[in-house]
Amino acid sequence: MHASVSTPSLRVPFGLKDGQMVGPAEVQSGRACDCVCPGCGSPLQARKGDQNVWHFAHDGRACATGAETAVHLMAKQILATERNIRLPAVHVTLSATDAFGRERSVTAVLAKAQHVQYTAVDLEAAQENRRADAVGTSESGTKHWIEVFVRHAVDTLKVQDLEARSWMSYEICLDDVHAFTSLEQLRIAVTASPERVRWLSYPGMDKLRVSLAEKLRRILEAAERQKAADDAQVARTYAAQVRSAPIDRMGRNRLQRERIRSEQRLQQANRAFRAADDQAKRAYLKAKLRLPDGPTPALVDVDVRGHASFGVSRDVWQSDVFRKWVFAHGRRDVSLETILSWMANRYDITPAFEASPKVALWTYFKFLEKSGFVRHKGGPYFQVIRDVAPWLEAEVAGVGGWFWAPRVLACSLQHLIEADGLVGANLTTGILMELFKRLRAEHSSNGQPDDAARTLAQRHGISPNTFLAILASANVASCPLQPPTKRLLA
Template sequence: MNSTIRAVTSDPSQTAFGFKAGRMYAPAEVEGGLACDCSCFGCGAILVAKKGQKNRWHFAHHKVEIGVTCAESAIHAAAKQVLLEQNWLTVPKLTIVVSSQTKLGLMMQESSTLCERRTIRFERSLPEVWERNIRPDVVGYRGEKKLLVEMYFRHKVDTDKLRKIADLKLPSIEIDLADMDISTGFEAITQRVIHDTAFKSWLFFPNEREERHRLRMSLAKRIRRANNEQKAKAAADKEREATRQRKLHEDRTRREAAAERYRQMSPEHKEQDLRERLGIVGRWPYYLQKESVGGSAISEKAMIWQAALFARFIFHKANLGYDLKQSLIFSWVLDRFDTGSSSIEAVNVEVRRYLGYLCACGFLRKLLFYRHEGQSYVVVHGELAPPKRVETAKEATHQIPIAARPTPVALGTHEHWIWRASWPNWSDISEEATRLIASSEYGELLEALLQEISPVRHPREPIECAEVMRAHGVPQDAVMSFLEKLGLVLTTTLPGRRIQP
């Protein structure tokens, strides 16, 4: 066939094969024109073999219109002819799958393969042989075994014929030819009918119904077992949760009872108990009686609640390898001590301030702050006596006796600090704060200060922060420079006297 011939779209006046002397022929196998001596397999009309140089070679009806199904009948007949002449074909794999869900929606399935993809070679094959009350397109024989083959264009095997095939209990397959047109040659038909399995499907396979029933029964057992296991697990989970809630309730009741008994103890009894637990002899340690400026949010004496906190969370607990969470300490204080009419926030501030003081004294070390976890600490010194403080040369220069401090000198103007009206977001300054804290020898104290102030909670004047930190040995310049670099304060000048640091 000339290589310059091009394909055209399917034309209902054309057909791909002609019928002559009992078999189907392609245009290339016969003479051109009426000399082809072919007829239409569908309607019996005379065909003309069109073998031009422009269009794909084909057959056309001579002086009559082509029937609606003539082209399809020709391809169908050619497909049967290929199978009868080849006398073998490849059948598709047949796998049965049944599925269902458990009560909790878990999908489960069972599967079984009845037939693998394989080649079947017939001893002989015959077209349209009656099998009781049906006549398949082709029947292939191998000994006493038979395979029924159906081929279709528009209409697949209907329900009635399927029932009749099932009554025969003979394996049957169906081949889909629906996408083939006049461009289809014997090569494409051979590939479809003999080799491919994508366009083949099983209509009936012996014992398929029995195997499907067996799979359903097996799956039903698995689902019942899964439902029972899920039910048992749900019951066990419910019992575990009930046990957990019961234990939480018992623990909470026990803590509340212990806290109530502690509240009922006299101050003298509490003091005696703490002396025995901590081994305090004589004078009460100064760091266990840190009074709050302006009154305490906790009704209990400072020496009692602070010593109790020290005994519970710090005493003999240094370097135990766990983080001490501020939220845990705060909850314990609320349960243990009377807070009167103080707000929870006020009590929280009181506890945070004291923990910051213990950091400055060397008992605790504050860990990096993570908003989703809250503040945590590590106990670095768990003995009653505070750790010795190593005084640096720089610190010594700032420890000037009160009597030796110079009096304010009138200079005309003096430096003054004010809070910024709008504070930057913590996410914008966290890295800078971490860097400044790490590079300062007063890092822990500056970090404690940063935890105590916020846009809505800070002293009226920024200089008050420096005055508080001065009591812990932090120079005024270090405090104000820290706040200024973080963008929390502004420096200005006012007439009058300069306050000496």
């Protein structure tokens, strides 16, 4: 069971008066409101000024659970009063990573989205030794078990019990407590926001999962067979190249060792980042993003739903995502699934609800889209269309345009020369310059390096794998942001 972090707040959105939840607009101002905190029972004052949003405040010391309890009780009261809700479709999705490292999923819809009108909503109702936040009875007599998630999500054992009894049950997610500053906002969130509803159980859900699991198994097995065939072909091709070019063998072995060492260094860096405290993480990210002194820029401190799923403050993981996938990388396509896999190695992901990490990352990228940094290409895919942070606009203008870090690209040619020596190909300057141009194009076109390798191989009569090896070892991202020691370009 996941528990959200509670922090004392003087603001309580709703008060308890004579056993009923009320909003500030329904009572007199100040102590005359005659309301108490639903969390601790202490007296409240109704604050109805001209500057701030109307709210209640503790008359004395604030408690830790007042706001959460207020939202929870008022949400149930809204259900009992309104007696209607918009529910999403009931669907089952199973996902797994196939042999190629791709996320594969299968989905089926069990019931369509619907607007339900209840004839009765019983609060704190008991059903077969279980107690629900509410039980709604529809006009057809169908009963819905309803849970309101504010602080504690429904635990796995309870979900399993609901499934075993084949009850129709769902959970309304209201964990972003402080987003509800008015009764109308909460009413909409409870009754007219199907994206906040998560189905817990539904008749036939188990059978559907079994069917989808079999379908997903066949997809994964097909991918495994294809991967095995591809690996066998690669092995045959590699063996033929080794036999035909024994001189390159030593260089390839060195390159393979270097790749292994690079992977080990990456894993070590991820472990060190995960183990560091937030202050150390922020210092690292500030240096990487060249952040100015002062408050964290709004670009990397966006209040998104589920932002606490990564076990760190939202400014930390958003700065890290912006650094790795947007900042100074030029035009390229990115997949949210790939980013989440990368984040799993750097953060302790503890989702408030099943999809909260995906929701948080999706919402952040939609914010970046509105801010002009990325463009949604469909599904989980986005294209970076601007890689310059606002705090570096003046520097960008000084170097003129998209390639705002030309020193990195100049450094890339030096990396190609070093990679050439590592592979032992001893290529001419002209060929290296063609490879350099290809690397520069990668910053804007997101082309495939192997396409360039085949083209250059045909042009110069050299093995495509030689070019691929050089491109792989000439890691542009590792170039320092400082001028090269000697002029590399005319």
